[in-house]
Amino acid sequence: MTKYLEYQLKEIKDTYLSYLGPPFNEKDFSPPRPNTTALSLPSAATRLELWRGLENRARLAQNQRAYSVLLAAVRELARSTLCPYLQTSLLHFCTGLDGLLGSISGLMTTLGYALPPPSAVSVGGSDGELQEPRRDVEGFWILRELQSWLWRSAKDFNRLKKRLRG
């Protein structure tokens, strides 16, 4: 499922960057990541030895939390997008992402792991709206981080599979 979502996301990301226009759609463009407390995207990046040492419950919990936050962020991104086609694509993508989140939560429950309490996910300003001019940059980073998580999750689930078999 992560591979399917990754493939879908690539197409949406290209459309979204074209929608944002230059410099976002330029090759190798990477804006500074916003250091806002209102938008705390969980980073997929981790030190290798930490990642290897994650025990099953923590590994799944990190994935579950990440997709909870990212799902809310993508929904907000869809809501604030003016292009109807892009909005439809993003909302459709959210359906898939919701499915993935459901699968992770289901697996945690099956394995007897308590689900983390739902965090108060707040994206953007206090009224929940993404503020200009940060919106474009935050949108860029939401999709970038989502891409990294989908890639990481494939490796996480592979490791989980091997550990659970063993």
Next chain:
Amino acid sequence: IFYSVISEAEQPAVIINALIFRLCPFLVGRIQYERMGSDVTMQCGSLDNDASVSWKVNGTDIKARHRLEGPRLLLTQVDLGHNGLYSCFQNPHGERRDTINLRIGTAPREPTVTCRSNTYPKGFYCSWHQQHSTYIPTEFEVDVHHNQRALEVQRDPVHKNRCHVRFPEVFSSFPYRVNVTAINDLGRASAAISFEESNIVKPDPPERVVATPIPNNVRRLEVTWNSPSTWPDVDNFPLKYFLRYRPLIRDQWQHVELSDSTSHTITDAYAGKEYIIQVAAKDTEIGTWSDWSVAVHATPWIEEPKQITSTTEQHGHTQTETLPNTQLLKYTHEQIHAQCFLLR
């Protein structure tokens, strides 16, 4: 971090010159680098402007067009032919006053830089080269940044134009930026590339590819291989493989993609035909396919040909007679079909 690049031909001379220069700088001379095509002035030591000197290059008279102005030797539009050890001798007694090693070259141009990770997730390496030679020693500075942090760069012990960097983290969303600056006495030039961790991953080819015929199976070959030894953690970062094979007499390859398996049985080989087989590898999620492995050759198992004997009945006796100088080979229906297909 600096890398000094000197051609192999120059290395002994450069090393010897450096040693002698420390002991007797007067003998070897200081090095003077000048730009190709430019006009060059060489000054004989610290002699006054009214001093009268004569010059030699490599112990002989200077044949190239030149001009003398007191203690100075002027050369115009220099090229590589002007390279040499120039010595000046003060008139009238001819004492040697200076020795200059003139080296003609060019300023560096932007190097071409590429980076690759064949040891993911351990690290990556970057290589660079100059499209055009500068003809003079050129050094390189390399710096690597990730998420506003400078990363430690290790020099390759074998390859002069290569360096290694460890990944500080995995699954990063931040790009890496590698900047390489070529520097010599005539100038400097930089080139920078930017990439994401996932885009530079390319394993080395699979190793120890072995193809074996299977007894009593005329159309099968068993192929096994190992993951590349440079790939450090195949359990957590598994590879998938692409196998291609064809009979030697055909140009068209057949392909099979395999996940997490290091063996495959080819079941549709043409009986009796020699095959060429290769395997490539890729991380299951990111990066690009490796180059093809070394090719291996194999032929499916062939049944040994049997001698056919004829039998005749005569007056109640059965006589068995072996046909002289004739051997009839027994082919299976499949083998005959395969031969006809190939001929077609």
